[in-house]
Amino acid sequence: MNTNRRAFFQLLAASVVLAPSVRTWAQQLSSSNDPFILKSAQDALQVMDFEEAARRVLPAAHWGYMASGSDNNMTLQANVEAFKHIGLKPRRLVDVSKPDLSTRIFGSLWETPLFICPVGGQRAFHDEGEQATARAAKARRHTMILSNVSTYSVEEIASTLGTPPWQQLYMPTKWQDTEKLVKRIEDAGSPVLVWTLDLLAGRNTPTMARFARQDTRDCIECHTEGAGVQIHKPMYDGLEGKINPSDATWATLERLKKMTRMKVMLKGIDSAEDTELAIQHGADGIIVSNHGGRAAETLRATIDCLPEVVQAAKGRVPVLLDGGVRNGADIYKALALGAAGVGIGRPYIWGLSAFGQAGVERVLEILRAELKLTMQQMGTPTLKDISAARLARA
Ligand SMILES: Cc1cc2nc3c(=O)[nH]c(=O)nc-3n(C[C@H](O)[C@H](O)[C@H](O)COP(=O)(O)O)c2cc1C
Incomplete structure (x- = not known):
C-alpha cells in the first residue's frame, strides 16, 4: 500500500475521537490486505489508480523512462x-x-x-x-x-x-x-x-538516467547496445x-x-x-x-x-x-x-x-x-x- 495511505489509516485506527467501528475499519485498511491494489482493470475508479498499479509491475528503468520529465x-x-x-x-x-x-x-x-x-x-x-x-x-x-x-x-x-x-x-x-x-x-x-x-x-533527463542505474537486468535482448x-x-x-x-x-x-x-x-x-x-x-x-x-x-x-x-x-x-x-x-x-x-x-x-x-x-x-x-x-x-x-x- 502507498505509505501515505497506510500512515493515514494507522492514524485513524489510533484515534480516540472516532467510533470503535470506524477504528476497526481503519485498522483493516492499514493492514496487509491492501484495498488499493487493483486486481483487475475494472477495479479502477479513477485514472490515478493505475499509476501505482503500473509502478508495481514495471522494471525500474522502464518506469523511470515513462514517469520522469526533463531536468x-x-x-x-x-x-x-x-x-x-x-x-x-x-x-x-x-x-x-x-x-x-x-x-x-x-x-x-x-x-x-x-x-x-x-x-x-x-x-x-x-x-x-x-x-x-x-x-x-x-x-x-x-x-x-x-x-x-x-x-x-x-x-x-x-x-x-x-x-x-x-x-x-x-x-x-x-x-x-x-x-x-x-x-x-x-x-x-x-x-x-x-x-x-x-x-x-x-x-536533459537525469531522473530517467537515475532509474536506469537501479535496473540490474541484462537489456541486450531488446536494446541493441545494452540499456538505453x-x-x-x-x-x-x-x-x-x-x-x-x-x-x-x-x-x-x-x-x-x-x-x-x-x-x-x-x-x-x-x-x-x-x-x-x-x-x-x-x-x-x-x-x-x-x-x-x-x-x-x-x-x-x-x-x-x-x-x-x-x-x-x-x-x-x-x-x-x-x-x-x-x-x-x-x-x-x-x-x-x-x-x-x-x-x-x-x-x-x-x-x-x-x-x-x-x-x-x-x-x-x-x-x-x-x-x-x-x-x-x-x-x-x-x-x-x-x-x-x-x-x-x-
Ligand atoms: C513514455 C513516453 C514516451 C513518449 N513518446 C513520445 C513520442 O514518441 N513522440 C511524441 O511526439 N511524444 C511522445 N511522448 C509525449 C506524449 O505524446 C504526450 O505529449 C505527453 O505524454 C502528454 O502528457 P501526459 O503524459 O501528462 O498525458 C511520450 C510521452 C511519454 C510519457
Whole structure:
C-alpha cells in the first residue's frame, strides 16, 4: 500500500475521537490486505489508480523512462498542478438529459474529444505494446496517434485498427530519409502527420538516467547496445536512424508540406508567435504540448499556454492539447479554453502496463464518463455549450 495511505489509516485506527467501528475499519485498511491494489482493470475508479498499479509491475528503468520529465521534473508537475487552479462555475436548470460529447476534427466525427497521444516503445510497458493500445482505441473508438519510435509499424497498427492511425513524425536528419519515411506513412494511408517539434534542440533527463542505474537486468535482448534508447524501431528500417535535425526552420515545414497530401499538424507549439508562423507556413493544426514535461524545463503548463495559442489561431486551424490531463474535469477545462481535442499520454500507459488492452480501455472509459458527468453538472450538454464562462480561478 502507498505509505501515505497506510500512515493515514494507522492514524485513524489510533484515534480516540472516532467510533470503535470506524477504528476497526481503519485498522483493516492499514493492514496487509491492501484495498488499493487493483486486481483487475475494472477495479479502477479513477485514472490515478493505475499509476501505482503500473509502478508495481514495471522494471525500474522502464518506469523511470515513462514517469520522469526533463531536468527537475517541474514542468511535468506544472502540467498536472495547473488544472487544480482552475475552478468550475455550474449552471442550474438546464436540460442535460441528452449529453453529446461528439465533435468534428478535419471533417471526421469523433465520439469524444479525447485522443491517444503518441508514446514510443510501448513494448517496454507490456508485451503486446502498441497492438494492445490499438485494440483498445478501436474498441472504444478513439483516434490514436502512433509514435514514430513505436515497436510496431504503421502498417501493422493500421491493420489492427482497421483504419490507418494518425502518425507522429520525428524527422530524420537526412532529408532523403524524411522523404522515404513520409512516403511510407502516406502509402499506409495515414490522414494526418504530426511533426513533433519540442525535441529538436535535445533534452536533459537525469531522473530517467537515475532509474536506469537501479535496473540490474541484462537489456541486450531488446536494446541493441545494452540499456538505453537503442531499441528496434520498425519505422526507421532502411533509414540511417538519426532524428530531430536541430537546423530545422519554418522553411522545413514548407518543404514537408509540399511533399505530402496528408494534413500536417505541429506538436509542441506553446506560444502566440509560433502559432502565427505555423499557420503562415502551412500547418493544418496545432497540438499545444511540452511532451508531458519531457522536453525543455519551461515551467509553463500546457493548459496555461493554451489561451494564447487559441487566440492567435483565430479559428483558422484546430488547436489540440495534451499534458497533465488526469480526469474528465481536466478535459472539460481544456475544451473551455478552446481546445478542439484533448490527449493523454501517461494515463493510458499506466493502464497498458498494468492490464494491457483492458487497462487502456478502462482509462478511456473512466475519462469519457467523467467528462460526460462534468458537462451535465456544468449545464453544458454539448461541446458547443462549453466556454470560458464556465471557469473560475480556484
Ligand atoms: C513514455 C513516453 C514516451 C513518449 N513518446 C513520445 C513520442 O514518441 N513522440 C511524441 O511526439 N511524444 C511522445 N511522448 C509525449 C506524449 O505524446 C504526450 O505529449 C505527453 O505524454 C502528454 O502528457 P501526459 O503524459 O501528462 O498525458 C511520450 C510521452 C511519454 C510519457
